[in-house]
Amino acid sequence: MELPYAEPYKIKMVESIKRSTQEERVKWIKEAHYNLFNLDSDKVFIDCLTDSGTGAMSDKQWGEMMVGDESYAGSRSFLKLKKTVKEITGFDYFLPTHQGRAAENVLFSVLVKEGDIVPGNSHFDTTKGHIEFRKATAVDCTIDEAFDTAVQHPFKGNIDLKKLENVFQAHPIEKIPFIVFTITCNSAGGQPASMKNIKEVSALCKQYNIPLYFDAARFSENAYFIRKREAGYEHRSIKEIVKEIFSYGDGMTMSAKKDGLVNMGGFIALNDASVFKQATVFNIMFEGFITYGGMNGRDMGALAIGLDESTEFDYLESRVEQVAYLGNKLVSYGVPVQQPIGGHAIFLDANKFVPNIPREEYRGQALALEIYVVGGIRGVEIGTVLADRDPKTRENRYPALELVRLAIPRRTYTNNHMDFIAVTLKNIYETRNLAKTGYNIVEEAPIMRHFTVKFEKI
Numbered sequence: 001m002e003l004p005y006a007e008p009y010k011i012k013m014v015e016s017i018k019r020s021t022q023e024e025r026v027k028w029i030k031e032a033h034y035n036l037f038n039l040d041s042d043k044v045f046i047d048c049l050t051d052s053g054t055g056a057m058s059d060k061q062w063g064e065m066m067v068g069d070e071s072y073a074g075s076r077s078f079l080k081l082k083k084t085v086k087e088i089t090g091f092d093y094f095l096p097t098h099q100g101r102a103a104e105n106v107l108f109s110v111l112v113k114e115g116d117i118v119p120g121n122s123h124f125d126t127t128k129g130h131i132e133f134r135k136a137t138a139v140d141c142t143i144d145e146a147f148d149t150a151v152q153h154p155f156k157g158n159i160d161l162k163k164l165e166n167v168f169q170a171h172p173i174e175k176i177p178f179i180v181f182t183i184t185c186n187s188a189g190g191q192p193a194s195m196k197n198i199k200e201v202s203a204l205c206k207q208y209n210i211p212l213y214f215d216a217a218r219f220s221e222n223a224y225f226i227r228k229r230e231a232g233y234e235h236r237s238i239k240e241i242v243k244e245i246f247s248y249g250d251g252m253t254m255s256a257k258k259d260g261l262v263n264m265g266g267f268i269a270l271n272d273a274s275v276f277k278q279a280t281v282f283n284i285m286f287e288g289f290i291t292y293g294g295m296n297g298r299d300m301g302a303l304a305i306g307l308d309e310s311t312e313f314d315y316l317e318s319r320v321e322q323v324a325y326l327g328n329k330l331v332s333y334g335v336p337v338q339q340p341i342g343g344h345a346i347f348l349d350a351n352k353f354v355p356n357i358p359r360e361e362y363r364g365q366a367l368a369l370e371i372y373v374v375g376g377i378r379g380v381e382i383g384t385v386l387a388d389r390d391p392k393t394r395e396n397r398y399p400a401l402e403l404v405r406l407a408i409p410r411r412t413y414t415n416n417h418m419d420f421i422a423v424t425l426k427n428i429y430e431t432r433n434l435a436k437t438g439y440n441i442v443e444e445a446p447i448m449r450h451f452t453v454k455f456e457k458i
Contacts, residue, residue: 005321007318008314008315008317008318009058009318009411012059017044017045017046018042018043018045019045019376020043020045020376022373022374024043025043025372025373025376026373028043029369029372029373030457033442033443033454033455033456034365034369034439034454034455034456034457035452035453035454035455036049036368036369036372036378036379036380037049037380037450037451037452039372039378044372044376044377044378045375045376045377046375046376046377046378046413046417046420046421047377047378047409048345048377048378048379048405048406048407048408048409048421049378049379049380049407050380050407051258051344051345051407051408051409051410052100052217052255052257052258052407053099053257053262053263053264054257054263054407054409054410054412055261055263055409055410055411055412056409056410056411056412057261057262057263057302057306058261058305058306058309058411060305060309061261061262061302061305061306061309062302064298064301064302064304064305065298065299065301065302066298067298067301068296068297068298068299068300068301068302069297069301070296070297070298071297072289072292073289073291073292074291075291075292075297075300076297077297077298077300077301077304078096078291078292078297078300080300080301080304081094081096081267081300081301081303081304082094083304084303084304084307084308085267085269085307088239088242088243088307088308088311089242089243089246089252089269090243090246090247091246091251091252091269091270091271092270092271092273093269093270093271093272093273093276094267094268094269094270095267095268095269095270095276095279095280095283095290095293096265096266096267096287096290096291096292096293096294096295096300097265097266097267097268097283097287097293097294097295098264098265098266098287098293098294098295099255099256099257099264099265099266100126100215100217100253100254100255100256100257100258100266101126101130101255101266102266102286102287102293102294103253103254103255103266103267103268104126104127104130104215104253105130105282105286106268106279106282106283106286106287107213107251107253107268107275107279108130108131108134109279109282109286110275110278110279110282111177111178111275112130112131112134112136112177113134113136113177114134114135114136115135115136115175116131116134116136116137116175116176116177117136117137117139117167117171117175117176118131118136118137118138118139118176118177118178118179118180119138119139119140119141119163119164119167119168119176119179119180120138120139120140120141120159120179120180120181120182120215121140121141121142121146121157121158121159121181121182121185121188121193122140122142122146122157122182122185122186122187122188123138123140123180123182123187123215124182124186124187124215125187125386125388125448125450126448127180127182127215128388129388129447129448132391132447133447135391139167141159141160141163141164141167141179142156142157142158142159142160142185142188143156143158143159143160144160146158146185146188146189146191147188147400147401149189149336149337149338149339149347149349149352149401150336150339151339152339152340153340154192154194154225154229154230154340155191155192155193155194155197155225155229155230156185156188156189156191156192156338156340157182157183157184157185157188157191157192157193157222158193158194158197159179159181159193159197159201161197161200161201161204164179164201164204165204168204168208168210173208173209173210176208176210177210177211178210178211178212178213178250179201179205179210179211179212179213180213180214180215181193181198181201181212181213181214181215181249182214182215182217183198183214183215183216183218183219183222183245184218184221184222184225184342184343184344186217186218186344186345187382188338188401189338189342189345189347189401189403190218190221190323190338190342190343190344190345190347191338191340191342192221192222192225192226192229192342192343193222194226194229194230195226195230195233195241195244195245196230198245198248199248201248202248202249211250211251211272212248212249212250213249213250213251213252213253214245214246214249214251214252214253215252215253216246216252216253216254216259217254217255217257217258217259218258218259218343218344219242219245219246219252219254219259220238220242220259220310220311220316221259221316221319221320221343221344222245222343223238223241223242223245223311223316224238224313224316224317224320224343225320225343226241226245227241227313237313238311238312238313238316239311239312242311246269250270250271250272251268251269251270251271251272251275252268252269252270253266253267253268254266254267254268254269256303256306256307258344259307259310260303260306260307260310261303261305261306261307261309261310261410261411262299262302262303262306263299264295264299265295265299265300265303267293268283318411319343319410319411320343322408322413322415322418323341323342323343323344323345323346323408324341325415325418326341326346326406326408326418326421326422327339327341327342327346328341329418329419329422330346330348330422330425330426333422333425333426333429334429335348335353335425335426335429336348336349336352336353337349338401338403344407344408345405345406345407345408346405346406346408347382347401347403347404347405347406348367348379348403348404348405348406348425349401349402349403350363350364350366350367350381350383350402350403350404351363351401351402353367353404353429353432354366354367354432354435356432356433356435356436357435357436357437357438358438359384359398359402360384360396361437361438361439361440361458362381362383362384362385362438362439362441362455363383363402363438364381364382364383364384364385364402364403364404365381365383365385365438365439365455366435366437366438366439367381367404367428367435368380368381368404369439370428370435371404371406371424371425371428374424374427374428375420375421375424377406377420377421377424379404379405379406379407380404380405380407380450381402381403381404381405381450382401382403382404382405383399383401383402383403383404384396384397384398384399384402385449385450385453386450387399388447388448388449388450389449406421437457437458438458439455439456439457439458440455440456440458441453441454441455442454442455442456
């Protein structure tokens with residue numbers, strides 16, 4: 001008999017989570033203006049709002065916290081992290097920042113100007129926000145298969161080469177400062193890009209002399225999918241695959257709160273000395289001195305360990321396959337999700353789940369709220385609310401997909417929690433035809449509104 005899978009770790013500490021009644025949750029979410037970001041964490045049973053900074057650190061990471069060097073300049077912890085980043089990514093220049101959006105802010109302050117065009121694969125919300133804040137335009141060049149949740153394509157995070165070249169040919173090259181390649185592609189459903197596609201995109205960028213930068217928050221998970229799904233990589237180590245991925249780019253931004261396995265941190269890594277020199281100025285202005293960049297020494301030490309741990313196969317198998325366990329259960333229940341299952345989250349297809357709710361009434365948000373009310377599970381809408389308004393017309397942008405993301409924190413929940421989520425969604429799906437109306441926005445910010453938006457129930 002084949003042995004069942006067992007996690008490659010054991011639990012050393014636990015944290016209590018509170019149960020609540022449906023009546024309490026109805027009251028709480030109304031008081032939060034129907035915005036899940038406004039809920040206190042003790043009012044949530046299973047928190048799948050994000051996998052960013054919400055995971056559990058290892059004993060080795062906690063040990064490194066105890067020996068962190070808090071020197072303002074040139075600390076041992078910085079030097080250890082710098083060495084680790086070089087070993088894993090191959091990039092020569094390194095700047096720490098306090099998180100991923102801070103890395104984007106620093107790098108884009110150097111590279112992005114008003115009127116620029118920044119193509120990529122389904123830019124994440126903060127990436128698009130930083131681009132549009134600078135009066136530039138993000139252009140999505142993701143392959144069409146990514147926008148059909150039922151299509152079984154192994155690399156839905158791929159960039160369509162024809163779409164990308166059309167962008168290159170339609171605009172002056174000097175107006176395209178770089179392309180951003182998100183691995184894995186969060187907004188498309190946590191979907192990976194293939195090594196073949198990364199290599200081809202790199203070649204096209206070199207042909208047009210346009211730099212290629214990675215949004216690499218989940219680069220380890222992308223490498224895992226390459227090993228599992230792409231011919232020729234099944235016997236390569238994760239670290240070897242990662243090194244090859246980055247060899248095709250000119251730099252990267254990193255939210256280390258994902259595949260860095262820490263609760264706070266980020267960085268920029270580059271090969272261009274000129275860009276690095278300019279970025280140091282903004283890093284000092286926005287983040288701190290260039291050898292700490294808004295991070296404590298102890299956090300830099302924990303990140304160095306986390307980057308090493310996250311690029312090991314056993315960890316990745318445990319992490320990605322737990323997400324797949326939940327996804328496969330939902331598929332067996334007939335619940336519509338983005339397939340194949342992504343690396344860090346389950347993405348529910350709200351267009352198929354609650355088609356009776358009009359899109360202008362934010363059906364994805366309505367579904368996310370129902371999941372909280374019924375099960376105490378907090379997710380997030382990845383649809384019209386997150387897509388924001390067109391900067392010029394101020395009209396809602398309606399993306400091809402209306403999704404609800406349930407992001408699974410790393411090394412945090414058990415498969416019993418996954419079963420609880422699955423049955424909650426099964427029960428909601430069986431009563432989906434009762435859902436007729438959604439929500440109106442009563443207050444919103446001019447950009448990245450989804451964090452603080454307030455709704456009223458129709």
